[in-house]
Amino acid sequence: MSYQKVKGTQDFYNVEAKKFRYIEKEIRQVIANYGFEEVITPIFENTDVFVRTSGDTSDIVTKEMYTFLDKGDRSLTLRPEGTASIARCFLENKLYATPGIKKYFYFGPMFRYERPQAGRYREFNQFGVEIYGESSPYLDCEVILSAYKVFNNLGIKKIKLKINTIGDFESRKQYAIALQNYFKNHLDELCDDCKNRYTKNPMRILDCKVDSKKEVLVNAPKISDFLTIEAKEYFKNVIDTLKYLNIPYEIDPNLVRGLDYYTDTVFEFIIDDDNEFKGLAICAGGRYADMIKNFGGPDIPGVGYAFGVERVMNIMTSENLFPSLNNDLDVLIISLDDESKIAALKLADELRDEGMYVEMDYKNNSLKPQFKLADRLNPQYIIIIGESERQTNTYTVKDVQNKQEIKIAKEKIINFIKEKK
Numbered sequence: 001m002s003y004q005k006v007k008g009t010q011d012f013y014n015v016e017a018k019k020f021r022y023i024e025k026e027i028r029q030v031i032a033n034y035g036f037e038e039v040i041t042p043i044f045e046n047t048d049v050f051v052r053t054s055g056d057t058s059d060i061v062t063k064e065m066y067t068f069l070d071k072g073d074r075s076l077t078l079r080p081e082g083t084a085s086i087a088r089c090f091l092e093n094k095l096y097a098t099p100g101i102k103k104y105f106y107f108g109p110m111f112r113y114e115r116p117q118a119g120r121y122r123e124f125n126q127f128g129v130e131i132y133g134e135s136s137p138y139l140d141c142e143v144i145l146s147a148y149k150v151f152n153n154l155g156i157k158k159i160k161l162k163i164n165t166i167g168d169f170e171s172r173k174q175y176a177i178a179l180q181n182y183f184k185n186h187l188d189e190l191c192d193d194c195k196n197r198y199t200k201n202p203m204r205i206l207d208c209k210v211d212s213k214k215e216v217l218v219n220a221p222k223i224s225d226f227l228t229i230e231a232k233e234y235f236k237n238v239i240d241t242l243k244y245l246n247i248p249y250e251i252d253p254n255l256v257r258g259l260d261y262y263t264d265t266v267f268e269f270i271i272d273d274d275n276e277f278k279g280l281a282i283c284a285g286g287r288y289a290d291m292i293k294n295f296g297g298p299d300i301p302g303v304g305y306a307f308g309v310e311r312v313m314n315i316m317t318s319e320n321l322f323p324s325l326n327n328d329l330d331v332l333i334i335s336l337d338d339e340s341k342i343a344a345l346k347l348a349d350e351l352r353d354e355g356m357y358v359e360m361d362y363k364n365n366s367l368k369p370q371f372k373l374a375d376r377l378n379p380q381y382i383i384i385i386g387e388s389e390r391q392t393n394t395y396t397v398k399d400v401q402n403k404q405e406i407k408i409a410k411e412k413i414i415n416f417i418k419e420k421k
């Protein structure tokens with residue numbers, strides 16, 4: 001019997017695992033200075049958590065969730081996204097009870113039943129942020145800026161920020177009526193999903209992956225013609241601030257985002273490079289005025305985004321943006337009899353305590369295989385311990401690059417190598 005990983009999942013090993021952790025480390029570093037606090041929530045939730053927040057017309061809820069009954073007949077779902085879980089945690093633990101705005105981030109695996117292809121997996125990882133407590137164009141811009149800084153820090157340049165507003169509740173109500181009037185005469189040109197969206201949530205049609213390039217969508221009414229004065233003013237402030245911050249952007253009047261909870265500002269960073277990932281979103285987010293309220297909580301607005309970590313990894317690999325991720329070997333200890341092996345193990349431990357990467361041979365006592373090992377591992381220093389070294393308490397230390405060899409008293413070795421490094 002041969003075992004294979006589940007379709008749409010990945011193993012990360014060797015340098016791929018290092019790339020993954022490198023991205024995570026860099027993200028955490030940037031984000032710390034913005035005051036985002038980590039929230040770690042369960043991988044699965046009661047199914048309702050996602051249905052109530054993401055909306056029952058979103059692609060995620062209608063088609064992509066890994067939902068199952070547990071042995072107690074509870075409907076559970078592997079989390080497809082982070083926002084709903086963080087909102088649930090925020091409410092359940094009354095994190096709103098203390099004063100001030102709340103800035104959170106999460107990092108971890110998400111699960112969606114999608115057709116696997118380049119940059120699209122069934123298990124993938126998201127890094128995301130959520131800020132609760134304030135409705136402000138400046139906060140929206142700070143959120144966008146933090147994502148932009150993460151990209152900068154990782155060296156990713158070939159990306160484009162697309163931004164739009166989908167207005168406040170009143171703007172969206174008028175827009176939905178206009179869209180229904182418009183699509184009424186074009187229903188036969190839409191896919192089956194969009195026919196369903198037409199009645200339930202016509203704005204969702206604009207986010208359709210099947211229909212998006214069709215003329216009927218390109219010519220559809222634009223939200224910008226239905227914005228209330230407040231919504232217009234809000235968006236103007238966002239755009240003016242982005243200009244001032246020197247963040248390049250492009251207004252995309254058809255950008256509406258796939259989840260139901262968004263209001264006002266929505267944005268995506270998309271890959272703008274001539275490769276198989278071109279056009280894919282690498283980070284997406286927006287503001288949500290009513291999500292917490294609709295979820296049964298107090299009237300607290302939020303704003304946030306989520307990054308696809310694998311997509312970040314894909315683009316960084318194709319652009320050659322990773323530094324060397326090798327763990328270079330500092331010291332290899334060669335030992336020539338069993339007693340020396342014990343001494344080697346002890347010395348290795350002491351060197352490791354000093355922050356050095358140390359290996360030794362656990363089996364061979366002769367020189368030849370151990371020098372072969374040295375050729376393969378390419379250490380900076382080789383230490384040789386044999387019977388005579390033990391008796392005189394002086395070990396042989398070889399500087400591999402300079403081809404120098406000296407004998408040093410055992411108790412001075414650690415300091416010697418530390419100073420050299």
Ligand code: ATP
Binds near residue numbers: 282
């Ligand atoms: P898309 O339009 O590509 O389907 P989405 O709108 O469904 O993306 P979000 O729910 O906003 O995506 O998730 C935020 C980010 O998570 C996306 O911009 C993308 O980078 C990443 N992402 C989403 N789905 C997948 C997936 N199946 N595999 C890998 N990354 C994904």
Ligand code: MG
Binds near residue numbers: 059258
């Ligand atoms: Mg999707």
